Amino acid sequence: QVQLVESGGGLVQAGGSLSISCAASGRTFSGYVLGWFRQAPGKEREFVAAVRWSGGSTYYADPVKGRFTISRDKALNTVYLQMNSLDPEDTAVYYCAASRSLSSPSRAEVDYWGQGTQVTVSS
Secondary structure, eight states, X not given: OOEEEEEOOEEEETTOOEEEEXXXXXXXXXXXXXXXXXXXXXXXXXXXXXXXXXXXOEXXXXXXXXXXXXXXXXXXXXXXXXXXXXXXXXXXXXXXXXXXXXXXXXXXXXXXXOOOEEEEEXX
């Protein structure tokens, strides 16, 4: 049974930094991209960032390029999202996701979801 378990969300002031993690288990993820989506109140869930598990290629949504960094530790089966220069617009529930997409996945291409972790950025 595949499990994606997020941790590390919380409250941070605008301009601050926060790191969230996703521990993946239940299968091998070669051929997958693992990454993050987010959903703000009243908005659709949107892609944030992803990393190809085997080769390490990374993909970012335009709003987070240059501020967020995704990485993975294959030995720990964990994906990280380092978020810098946070803005109140980044406030959302962040969901870990795994997909067999070739690059940045759409919501429909996600095979597995985590339960989500809240990130709140205060102004």
